[in-house]
Amino acid sequence: MSDNADQPQARVTVQPGAQGCAVILAGVWRITAAPPRWAECVGKEKPARVKVVMDAVERWDSSLLLFIFEVQQWCRADGVHCDLEAVPAKVRTLLGQLVASHETSVPFDRSENFLTSVGLATQDAWKKAREIIAFVGECVISAWRLVRMPHKFRWRDCVDEMQQCGAMALPIVSLISFLVGLIMAYQAAVQLRQFGADIYVADLVGLSVVREMGPMMAAIVLAGRTGAAFAATLGNMKANEEIDALAALGISPVDFLVLPRIVALGLMMPLLALYANCVGILGGMIVALGVLQIPPAAYWIETQSIIDLSDVNTGLFKALTFGLLIGLAGCLRGLQADRSAAGVGRAATSAVVTAILLIIVSDAFFAVAFNILGL
Amino acid sequence: MSALNRNHTHNLGPAIEVSGLVCGYGEQTILRDVTFKVARGEIFFIVGGSGCGKSTLLRHLVGLNPPTAGSVRFLGAPFSEADLGTRRAQLRHFGMLFQGGALWSSLTLRQNVALPLEEYTSLTRREIEELSALKLGQVGLGGYEDYYPAEISGGMKKRAGLARALALDPEILFFDEPSAGLDPVTSRKLDELIVEIRAMFGTTIVVVSHELASIYDIADRVIMLEKQAQGIIAEGAPRTLATTSEDPRVKEFLTRGTGKVPIL
Structure with missing residues (x-):
């Protein structure tokens, strides 16, 4: 249940144009509300160019960044040019940090193979036996x-x-x-x-x-x-x-x-x-x-x-x-x-x-x- | 040797000599090749940012963890290389104040202070009680002798821990983050107490801290540890280091990143 049910929601409008489409973001973007999904907004269209405009956004937080990041990733995968010129510099900076952390954060693999597990368990058992003695x-x-x-x-x-x-x-x-x-x-x-x-x-x-x-x-x-x-x-x-x-x-x-x-x-x-x-x-x-x-x-x-x-x-x-x-x-x-x-x-x-x-x-x-x- | 007749002992050589000490836990090495000396009667600070190994160094100095390599000598005698019996005998000449006071929770403050006296002296019960009350009085805890550690505040616990550390009139006192968790006024009073102890008994004092106020107020000399370097990156008087050190890490730490020595 959302406690923001009465608040204005985040809105996304995709306006097709001659040189591609404009993605117009508007409303209040809150991380606690259900976010719009880019895949649903764009449907099956394949524009040559995507321009993000957020002049009508009243308030925003990380949910807006995640949405623009999703758009960027979609554009990169489909070879579409993503134009963020109309987006404020502050948002572009945060987006840059998000991209950097996405690329550099590699999940730490803690899994071990069977032989390593057996070896470590044996070492541990030996250590515990020595401690007891x-x-x-x-x-x-x-x-x-x-x-x-x-x-x-x-x-x-x-x-x-x-x-x-x-x-x-x-x-x-x-x-x-x-x-x-x-x-x-x-x-x-x-x-x-x-x-x-x-x-x-x-x-x-x-x-x-x-x-x-x-x-x-x-x-x-x-x-x-x-x-x-x-x-x-x-x-x-x-x-x-x-x-x-x-x-x-x-x-x-x-x-x-x-x-x-x-x-x-x-x-x-x-x-x-x-x-x-x-x-x-x-x-x-x-x-x-x-x-x-x-x-x-x-x-x-x-x-x-x-x-x-x-x-x-x-x-x-x-x-x-x-x-x-x-x-x-x-x-x-x-x-x-x-x-x-x-x-x-x-x-x-x-x-x-x-x-x-x-x-x-x-x-x-x-x-x-x-x-x-x-x- | 009584601490009371130990004044003016500067010509007797250093109180602590650490050479090539390598500290770590198991396979992990935290500090490499740590070498320094502490003169008798000096107030010596081990400083550095969080996680640089200050408390680790202290634990290795007093033998709570065995060093991987290197040696520690106290008052001219080898410590880290000595056998357990010799080390335990030497430990009677040190006092240590732990971060949280580490008072034994099942004993009253008087019993906490009395325990080292019961273990290592042949004083009568009455004498031990009087001496315990005196030590607690010295740290401003007169009247709290029969309180349990759970019944007193964090600052009082530290002072009681100090009274216990002073019980055997130690020649060297170690402090692990004495100002951690204390308000500035209580912290300042503890600093004054440290200076008083040195003035009264000529005790050598080693403090682990990152409190700049304490460092500038009472430290004669500091060594600064750094995480990446895994060792000492600077040594000297704190104000001198803050103004003359070329190392940006030292300057940043001692001036809180402002480039100016704080007015404290």
Whole structure:
């Protein structure tokens, strides 16, 4: 919809004459209005000469230039003489600039052939792998410094982070773990009831939650909640030159920013996993009571009989690993972020994806390793 | 070495020696063969048009980016060729004020200033707090010690950044576009502060700027960088360069294209 509907329109009249035709431009030429088209104005005529006259133009802007340029191009293509003598010098100058920019502006071709793309992707993958190795190495060196000089460690920041990623995550971890325990118990109840093996719901839920689902669910919640927060915070600090300010003082950003976060997650994850285990078992117990009429005491005794300490330890070890991986992924992506708002957003997304990928891969590795070790 | 007993050190050789420095990011080279010296206690400006590589040069000088070639020496000791540990130790003798202040947003102004003191001194908490308040007072931010960076204006952020840069009584202070985004009066006050710091502590000051008012007001000497030349095209006192330089690019920049030295 045009807001200039009531305004006078641009008009073009083609007047055939003895020595060619005169193109008379008139009215108000606005770039926001629908422009006249030269091809429609001239029709199928083929004059020997075209003279542009714009004495009757009331107001004009770039749309008039574009129209005259179209006329010029048409004349050049058909070998017709284009007479612009009657056009004001100012318009001719602007037209000259338009012609020059038309001839010199070559579109920049950003496309690459297949081999170049593969080569660049390989180089990029190698560069990223080196960055990851260097970052992990820096974290290890920093952790060694922490062991040698614990008084230099920023415990206050670490405790703040522990509160953020531990205590503050309790409601969401509770909800997710409870629901996961509940869903698993429901699924098990439907199947096991057919064989009269109702009580084994407790075994299935207990073992699955303690060895697998408790740590995994807590880790996925923290990857989305804390991993993204780490990446966004560090990415934003990078964009504001806060990381440069640390480096300019000779303070290692890994010591100052990364290690307190990784230590906080490493300490909090096993605790959260332990909590998630309890809440998950509670979810199963409620389904067992409601659907299968198994008393909570019987459910608890059955759970205790199937879970031993090695199962709990296995889950806690996994949780510790997941915590370290989430911390590493979040901080790495934050420090790698581009110095822009979009870069911070990409870093947060990338941190979550990387963390979840690492969690699943490491979990698969643990499944095989624990099986071989008989744990 | 305390900055307070560092006056009249001109005979000790240059504070900064840069020779054959090549700066760039990855494959891209921004500056080639940059060579200059900065005397101790001098207010030295790196000037030039937008995109000529001023901030890039500063980042390479302080080691935020590794130079492709060439060397940087601070106070007679090699810096760019030294190992990371030595460079970090040397960095304690410098202060840097970033364009936006670069204050750590999760810390109050007092904590921002206190951090370098906590890291590199064995002062007690009480002493550090007092010293932080003193530094903030010196830059006119007394009473704002417990504000967070988000709660203060752009000019105040720069002054707080300066207080943090001054925390360890640096021997060399670097400023990246100190007047960017500031009104002329605030900018002028920051210039006065720079001159005061030099007068009080004998600090060597390197400023990256394209603000002509600041350049003519406080610079002892400037180097001018140019994008096409990818290096230094002029070196000297700003007024001398503006009146005597034969190079039209230098003349145009220092006279804002008017051919006359602005009356500032």
